[in-house]
Amino acid sequence: xxxxxxxxxxxxxxxxxxxxxxxxxxxxxxxxxxxxxxxxxxxxxxxxxxxxxxxxxxxxxxxxxxxxxxxxxxxxxxxxxxxxxxxxxxxxxxxxxxxxxxxxxxxxxxxxxxxxxxxxxxxxxxxxxxxxxxxxxxxxxxxxxxxxxxxxxxxxxxxxxxxxxxxxxxxxxxxxxxxxxxxxxxxxxxxxxxxxxxxxxxxxxxxxxxxxxxxxxxxxxxxxxxxxxxxxxxxxxxxxxxxxxxxxxxxxxxxxxxxxxxxxxxxxxxxxxxxxxxxxxxxxxxxxxxxxxxxxxxxxxxxxxxxxxxxxxxxxxxxxxxxxxxxxxxxxxxxxxxxxxxxxxxxxxxxxxxxxxxxxxxxxxxxxxxxxxxxxxxxxxxxxxxxxxxxxxxxxxxxxxxxxxxxxxxxxxxxxxxxxxxxxxxxxxxxxxxxxxxxxxxxxxxxxxxxxxxxxxxxxxxxxxxxxxxxx
Amino acid sequence: xxxxxxxxxxxxxxxxxxxxxxxxxxxxxxxxxxxxxxxxxxxxxxxxxxxxxxxxxxxxxxxxxxxxxxxxxxxxxxxxxxxxxxxxxxxxxxxxxxxxxxxxxxxxxxxxxxxxxxxxxxxxxxxxxxxxxxxxxxxxxxxxxxxxxxxxxxxxxxxxxxxxxxxxxxxxxxxxxxxxxxxxxxxxxxxxxxxxxxxxxxxxxxxxxxxxxxxxxxxxxxxxxxxxxxxxxxxxxxxxxxxxxxxxxxxxxxxxxxxxxxxxxxxxxxxxxxxxxxxxxxxxxxxxxxxxxxxxxxxxxxxxxxxxxxxxxxxxxxxxxxxxxxxxxxxxxxxxxxxxxxxxxxxxxxxxxxxxxxxxxxxxxxxxxxxxxxxxxxxxxxxxxxxxxxxxxxxxxxxxxxxxxx
Numbered sequence: 001x002x003x004x005x006x007x008x009x010x011x012x013x014x015x016x017x018x019x020x021x022x023x024x025x026x027x028x029x030x031x032x033x034x035x036x037x038x039x040x041x042x043x044x045x046x047x048x049x050x051x052x053x054x055x056x057x058x059x060x061x062x063x064x065x066x067x068x069x070x071x072x073x074x075x076x077x078x079x080x081x082x083x084x085x086x087x088x089x090x091x092x093x094x095x096x097x098x099x100x101x102x103x104x105x106x107x108x109x110x111x112x113x114x115x116x117x118x119x120x121x122x123x124x125x126x127x128x129x130x131x132x133x134x135x136x137x138x139x140x141x142x143x144x145x146x147x148x149x150x151x152x153x154x155x156x157x158x159x160x161x162x163x164x165x166x167x168x169x170x171x172x173x174x175x176x177x178x179x180x181x182x183x184x185x186x187x188x189x190x191x192x193x194x195x196x197x198x199x200x201x202x203x204x205x206x207x208x209x210x211x212x213x214x215x216x217x218x219x220x221x222x223x224x225x226x227x228x229x230x231x232x233x234x235x236x237x238x239x240x241x242x243x244x245x246x247x248x249x250x251x252x253x254x255x256x257x258x259x260x261x262x263x264x265x266x267x268x269x270x271x272x273x274x275x276x277x278x279x280x281x282x283x284x285x286x287x288x289x290x291x292x293x294x295x296x297x298x299x300x301x302x303x304x305x306x307x308x309x310x311x312x313x314x315x316x317x318x319x320x321x322x323x324x325x326x327x328x329x330x331x332x333x334x335x336x337x338x339x340x341x342x343x344x345x346x347x348x349x350x351x352x353x354x355x356x357x358x359x360x361x362x363x364x365x366x367x368x369x370x371x372x373x374x375x376x377x378x379x380x381x382x383x384x385x386x387x388x389x390x391x392x393x394x395x396x397x398x399x400x401x402x403x404x405x406x407x408x409x410x411x412x413x414x415x416x417x418x419x420x421x422x423x424x425x426x427x428x429x430x431x432x433x434x435x436x437x438x439x440x441x442x443x444x445x446x447x448x449x450x451x452x453x454x455x456x457x458x459x460x461x462x463x464x465x466x467x468x469x470x471x472x
Numbered sequence: 473x474x475x476x477x478x479x480x481x482x483x484x485x486x487x488x489x490x491x492x493x494x495x496x497x498x499x500x501x502x503x504x505x506x507x508x509x510x511x512x513x514x515x516x517x518x519x520x521x522x523x524x525x526x527x528x529x530x531x532x533x534x535x536x537x538x539x540x541x542x543x544x545x546x547x548x549x550x551x552x553x554x555x556x557x558x559x560x561x562x563x564x565x566x567x568x569x570x571x572x573x574x575x576x577x578x579x580x581x582x583x584x585x586x587x588x589x590x591x592x593x594x595x596x597x598x599x600x601x602x603x604x605x606x607x608x609x610x611x612x613x614x615x616x617x618x619x620x621x622x623x624x625x626x627x628x629x630x631x632x633x634x635x636x637x638x639x640x641x642x643x644x645x646x647x648x649x650x651x652x653x654x655x656x657x658x659x660x661x662x663x664x665x666x667x668x669x670x671x672x673x674x675x676x677x678x679x680x681x682x683x684x685x686x687x688x689x690x691x692x693x694x695x696x697x698x699x700x701x702x703x704x705x706x707x708x709x710x711x712x713x714x715x716x717x718x719x720x721x722x723x724x725x726x727x728x729x730x731x732x733x734x735x736x737x738x739x740x741x742x743x744x745x746x747x748x749x750x751x752x753x754x755x756x757x758x759x760x761x762x763x764x765x766x767x768x769x770x771x772x773x774x775x776x777x778x779x780x781x782x783x784x785x786x787x788x789x790x791x792x793x794x795x796x797x798x799x800x801x802x803x804x805x806x807x808x809x810x811x812x813x814x815x816x817x818x819x820x821x822x823x824x825x826x827x828x829x830x831x832x833x834x835x836x837x838x839x840x841x842x843x844x845x846x847x848x849x850x851x852x853x854x855x856x857x858x859x860x861x862x863x864x865x866x867x868x869x870x871x872x873x874x875x876x877x878x
Contacts, residue, residue: 082499083551083595084642180593180630201593204556204630206640264631267613267621271586280615283631405494434495456498 023337023361023391024122024141024401025313029053030099031069031424031465035412036370037384039329042230042240043319047424047469048101051115051149054228054242054315055161058111058151064104065113069424069467071097077432077459079132079402079439088130090459092123099467109153111161118144119244120310122401128176131208132399132439138174139400143167143247143310147226157233163226169249171308172217177299179211179262179283181443185298188291189273196444203272210260211287212295216304216346218253224310236321244313246340251306255348257299259288302349311340317368325375329384331368337361337391356445357400361391370410382426383411390435395450397437402457404435412465420471428463504549508873511690512548516598516643517541518610518634518680519650521850522698522859523601524624525555528835528846529583530575531603531624532562533590535845538853541599541647543860543878550644554594556628559587563624567846569834571752586623596641600634606653607668607676610634611683620653635683646684647863649694650677651789655782656849659710660747662772664781674792681796692803692867695790698851699812699825701783708825708840709748709848713741713768715828716751720766724831728758736768745774748829748848803870807862815843815855 027038030049043057044050048065050057073096078089103113120143126132144167151161180201189198201207228242264283269276277286287294317331341361347354366388374380390404397404412426438452504512517523517539525531525539536542536555545553561577563586568574575581602609604622611633614621629637638646654668668676684691699705713736719725720732736744750772754764767773774782790806797804815824823842830839835846845852851859860878868875 080498083501085498085501196591198588199591199593201630202559202588202591204589204627206597206630206632206637207593207595209630262631265613265615267615267619267625267629267631268623270623270626272588279621407493431493433493434497436496436499454499456496 023311023335023341023364023403024120025335026097026118026121028071028097028428028463028465029117029119030067030101031071031412031426031467032382032414034071034428034463034465035382035384035410035424035426036329036372037368037386037408037410037428039317039331039368039370039384040319041228041242041315041317041331042238042329043327044240047422047467048103048113048115049099050151050161051101051103051113051147051163052117052119054230054240055147055149055163055226056151056159056228056230056240056242058103058105058113058149058161059109059153059159059230061103061105061111062108064102064472065469066102066472067099067467067469069099069465071099071463071465073097074462074464075459076461077402077457079130079399079437079455079457081131081455083454088127088132091125091127095123103149111151113149115147115149116144117147118142119313124399124401126399130399130439133176133210134178134181135399135439135441136173136175137399138172140170140172141308142170143249145224149226151228157231159230159232161228165224165226165244165247167222167224167247167249167310169220169222169247169251169308170218171249171251171253171306173214174216175214176210176260177212177214177257178207179209179287180205180207182211184272185292188275203270205264205283209262209264211262211284212299213258213260214299215256215258216253218251218304218306220249220251222247222249238319239317240319241314241316246309246312246336248307248309251308253304254301255304255353256301257295259284259295298350298352300350304349305347306345308344309340311336325373327372327374329368329370329372333364333366333368333388335364335366335391338363341391354445355441357441358447359396360393361396362389362393364389364391378416380414381411382413383409385409390433394436394453395448397435397453397457398441399439402435402437402459404433404457404459406430406432422469422471424465424467424469426463426465428465430459430461430463432459434458501551502549504875506549506874506876508871509549509875510644511871511873512645512875513550514598514642514644515545515548515550515553516638516641516646516689517545517601518638518646518648519601519694520605520653521601521603522652523647523649524599524603524628525856526603527850527852528566529570530562530564530566531558532560532565532576533557535562535566536599538856539599539601540856540860540863541601543857544647544864544875545598547860547864547876547878548645549876551598552594553598554596555599556594556597557590557592558627559590561585561587563587563627567835570839570846571832586627589627597628597637598641600629600637600641602628602634604653605634605650606657607650607673607680610650610680611676620657635680639683639687643687643689646687646689646691647694648680648684648691650680651696651793652698654789655696655785659745659774659778659782660749660772662747662750662770662774662778664778667782667785670785670788670792673789677792678796681800681802684802685800690802690871691797691800692805692863692870693793693797694863695793695804695806695809697786697790697809697812699816700809701779701786703813705813705816705825706745707849708827708829708844710745710774711748711751711828713744713746713773714738715741716746716766716768717741719828725755725758728755729761729763730755730758731763731765733765733767733769736766741768743776743779744768745779747772747774803867805863805866807866808859811858811862812843
């Protein structure tokens with residue numbers, strides 16, 4: 001069992017490029033629910049995914065359920081620059097998100113289960129020719145939750161459920177450093193107190209001159225909780241709600257730097273402060289040698305820390321059966337980004353490298369609509385639509401997460417393969433509204449504005465889900 | 473009935489979905505609205521000190537903004553025209569009085585003072601010209617032998633060449649005015665061997681044009697010179713030997729112990745050119761108490777044969793440029809030289825091109841004439857404007873465009 005858990009964690013550790021929900025939230029946690037556009041807080045799918053979609057849904061479970069599935073993501077998107085009209089495409093490969101749930105009805109009223117899901121995460125990979133490489137060209141945020149869950153049917157019309165989430169977080173940022181915007185040490189060019197340092201760009205270095213690669217990686221495990229309740233108003237109508245608490249990750253990790261050749265040469269002797277650089281000096285040698293000696297002084301391997309909070313989610317929904325074979329769903333989702341993702345501070349062992357990224361995320365609202373038709377005992381078909389807002393405000397649409405409001409369309413079906421086994425298949429199309437954004441962070445940790453925006457991000461994705469369930 | 477409901481529901485759903493999409497759009501680059509404006513959406517200027525905006529022996533943001541290239545870029549009205557803005561006071565700061573050596577910024581500022589660029593670093597450069605550049609420097613930087621890189625090469629181009637920076641800007645139109653220094657440096661030294669020979673000039677110039685062709689941009693090629701040497705139009709940086717003979721003989725620099733040789737007297741003195749640097753270098757030495765003599769056979773003095781050589785060389789350079797422009801379908805203009813010829817002839821004589829500088833005068837009074845800044849070589853603000861107007865007219869004539877006159 002321990003080996004299985006470890007294997008599953010390894011699978012999730014590879015969980016990549018996720019952009020299907022508000023901010024860096026992820027909602028595709030089960031193939032059945034995916035076909036329903038993520039609805040079901042009032043009546044979760046019977047595949048054990050209630051552990052995520054509403055812990056109370058485990059109450060009243062007869063026997064056991066185990067589900068193993070995968071969602072494939074084909075993400076396409078890019079950035080087009082206003083002036084040059086050049087488009088840089090996202091470089092994400094076809095990605096696979098595994099899903100594992102196990103649930104068991106201990107008594108007709110008591111259900112238990114355990115699930116692994118990743119309610120938050122992202123990966124954005126850009127080509128190294130993209131100007132956004134200086135903000136981050138391969139950015140990964142992973143939050144894998146293991147949630148032991150218990151649910152109880154308090155009365156015939158009320159079920160409650162709760163889970164304790166052990167959340168494993170990992171953050172990785174890969175970026176290039178632009179020599180044009182790098183500061184010349186004040187030991188070489190002194191500046192008056194309170195003045196910003198002189199930049200290498202002021203010595204002619206063109207914007208977009210890579211001189212170093214930075215790799216930041218940090219992990220953290222934390223604990224949070226998840227509650228849910230379902231009210232069965234009558235045989236036709238159910239009302240449900242759930243609350244996933246926020247989870248704060250105080251990440252600690254390492255930052256590694258390596259030199260990237262500029263292949264530039266100083267064309268004529270030039271005086272920089274008290275220093276005269278001879279003609280013919282390779283810029284790369286100048287950077288790596290005393291007195292700068294950047295890669296042995298400032299840009300050395302060192303500790304880095306940051307704090308990221310996954311926000312709380314509050315979802316309410318209805319499930320209504322107009323006919324015995326039809327169920328209609330509507331869910332509303334609120335995600336509290338506004339309080340949880342305002343600034344992102346990167347603290348290095350060398351405080352000269354400290355950075356503050358102003359994210360200023362806004363609370364988001366989403367609405368999900370779906371219908372499900374149980375054709376017969378073997379086949380069930382479903383489809384849905386959802387629309388949600390983007391969490392990023394107009395001034396922080398960046399290569400790290402160029403997200404925006406989305407329209408999503410889903411469809412899927414369940415087929416019973418045998419009395420014990422069933423299979424789910426689902427498809428989801430995500431179309432994000434084109435969003436104006438920028439490729440660079442503001443200099444000197446300044447608060448960004450929309451004046452920095454210089455192009456449009458566009459994004460869409462095709463998701464294919466397949467899962468195999470076993471009832472025992 | 474059911475079918476109508478389905479159609480109605482589908483239509484309503486479509487309307488709702490369309491309404492739910494709120495796509496942001498690209499901010500389209502401003503397309504100049506005049507006839508043929510598309511070609512001038514992104515203009516890049518290549519060249520040397522005149523194009524860069526060098527005046528009065530120095531360059532700073534104020535003089536950079538007065539460059540004809542900046543004026544043309546503004547008139548074209550396309551994407552923003554970015555130049556490598558220098559921090560005040562400049563690199564080096566321009567003279568306020570060339571005779572005292574005073575420069576913008578006052579005490580402590582010298583010809584070696586060099587302040588770096590403004591912290592507002594543009595995304596690309598539109599004015600890639602570098603003072604001191606010769607034709608070879610368009611595609612080559614120091615320390616490659618034969619190149620003429622200087623600190624401004626680094627500050628403006630950051631280790632890249634003019635061609636590389638031009639191509640990075642993805643121009644739709646390019647102007648190139650290069651070659652003046654290929655003969656000016658030799659003229660200042662009075663040494664014809666220092667001039668770029670026509671074969672090398674042609675080779676380097678053609679390579680530059682190949683690079684422009686590779687971008688698909690249109691171009692205007694500007695003839696070498698600030699007046700036709702063949703028409704005896706000479707920069708006020710140079711004065712006739714006769715003029716020097718008269719000035720020294722009349723005690724203009726007394727009590728400094730400076731004398732003048734008889735070979736500067738007319739008629740020979742009318743045929744030789746003494747550069748400001750050489751002549752006033754001697755005056756400065758004499759002012760220090762060391763007796764000196766201006767000899768009009770000294771190497772820095774431009775002899776008649778050398779003058780003829782430079783005049784012929786200018787014509788040959790310009791013939792090469794004109795032929796290349798014709799072959800590549802680019803605009804070519806000699807109108808700046810023609811305009812300067814006309815300015816040299818403006819009455820009262822010498823008002824635009826002074827035959828001898830107004831010694832001791834501050835730069836605000838244009839000691840080299842009303843057409844020139846305070847170094848006798850570089851056009852002043854008013855002349856830069858006239859140059860811009862001439863070039864715009866030449867572009868409009870070639871391309872049938874209607875760029876407004878600056």
